[in-house]
Amino acid sequence: MFHKVLIAEDHESSNVSVRKTLEDAGIALCDYTYYCDDALQRAQKAFLTHEPYELLITDLSFEEDHRKQNIQNGVDLIAEIRKIQPHIKVLVFSVESKVSIIHQLFQDLDIDAYVRKARRDVEELKKALEALSKGNKYMPFALKQAVKTQNTYEFSEYDIILLTQLSQGMLQKDIPYYLEKNGYKPAGLSSVEKRLNLMRETLGCSKNEQLIAFCKDLGII
């Protein structure tokens, strides 16, 4: 089992639970922070004093408040800590449920475990710790419970620009001008129409209003 663990989690209630879980698992030395910058600082210090953390447990989203932060989310935090300590194990603990996003964490950041904040999350945390301490990865429900809906459509940056502008009240016919001014291509009205049509078609939306509502629900815009 691990000896020295670092927790980065802004929600106090989650932070407490993670700590308690580690305690129950017999991990005595566990430090915690509510901000990414603090976490990085602690990791740096621990590494320099030759007492590095073996495991980082972090959330993905951190809320902004009065304290200005350089690092504002878990992904960046992981990247920064890995720069100074490439082989630290990482467990991500978050509410995120989109398979594609979780998959990216394993693929791009090479994280070691993902536990979703959900009904049995403490139980899962324990299992994940178990697996990690044995040198295994832990990616539980990720591929099993394929998240609901046929959200197979991949929204491009271009799509999101269109949706954002629409949702901010820009007329469709004015979007070409906006696109051109900001250097996005294609900029023709027909292209805009075609793209919107494709999105509606793919997602089974008959009108733009429905499309906007759908994307709002997905948190894309």
Add this chain to the structure above:
Amino acid sequence: MFHKVLIAEDHESSNVSVRKTLEDAGIALCDYTYYCDDALQRAQKAFLTHEPYELLITDLSFEEDHRKQNIQNGVDLIAEIRKIQPHIKVLVFSVESKVSIIHQLFQDLDIDAYVRKARRDVEELKKALEALSKGNKYMPFALKQAVKTQNTYEFSEYDIILLTQLSQGMLQKDIPYYLEKNGYKPAGLSSVEKRLNLMRETLGCSKNEQLIAFCKDLGII
């Protein structure tokens, strides 16, 4: 301070933290459930044996899983428990941050406290318990401020029907038929147009897409 508290919270980690917070506050008798139906059942039983709960702490959203539930969210749970025990105090503990939704909880369900899952949530829980035990309500600071500055526009049931239908892809011109079929008045297309126009005007939206996005953000639809 309270003597008997019931917790309904599906996330195990949050559930644990709330329990620990109550414990620290010296509340010995605290039961917890991960499902709404279980919570209702316990409340019923406690009430019938003349040992009712004094306080309900509940989340708003409960995730579905293999266990089919009659009650699927905190709002319904509160309503059901209040049917049998109208004066039970209620503290809602949720990630919801939309002012309009929280405001509705106080207004329509007459809840006694709201604590948002966030950076200092355990601290806030303690304060809320303190306030409640003294017979006070506990509102997040942001809400008190926002109550005044909140957009004065009151969404009627009729408005929400229009917005909902639009967001589900119904053509504007088909809405009169729908309204008439379901007995809503007025049902004329002009009335629909006028109402939508008023909403856009009042909320500073130039297009329906923007209106839908706005209302999605507010959590109205």
Add this chain to the structure above:
DNA sequence: TTCTTCTTTACGGTTTCCCGTAAAAACAGC
């Protein structure tokens, strides 16, 4: 280069939406 293929744009017809005006209906008070 030329040819092919794919992407982007331009254009026209149709539908839907937007908005103003006016008629019709509902409602209140007398």
Add this chain to the structure above:
DNA sequence: GCTGTTTTTACGGGAAACCGTAAAGAAGAA
């Protein structure tokens, strides 16, 4: 009953969106 007010509906012109098709352009391969 009548009269004035408000709400609802009907209608019509113009703008925007929608949709199909065809032309223009870009990219790649021979």
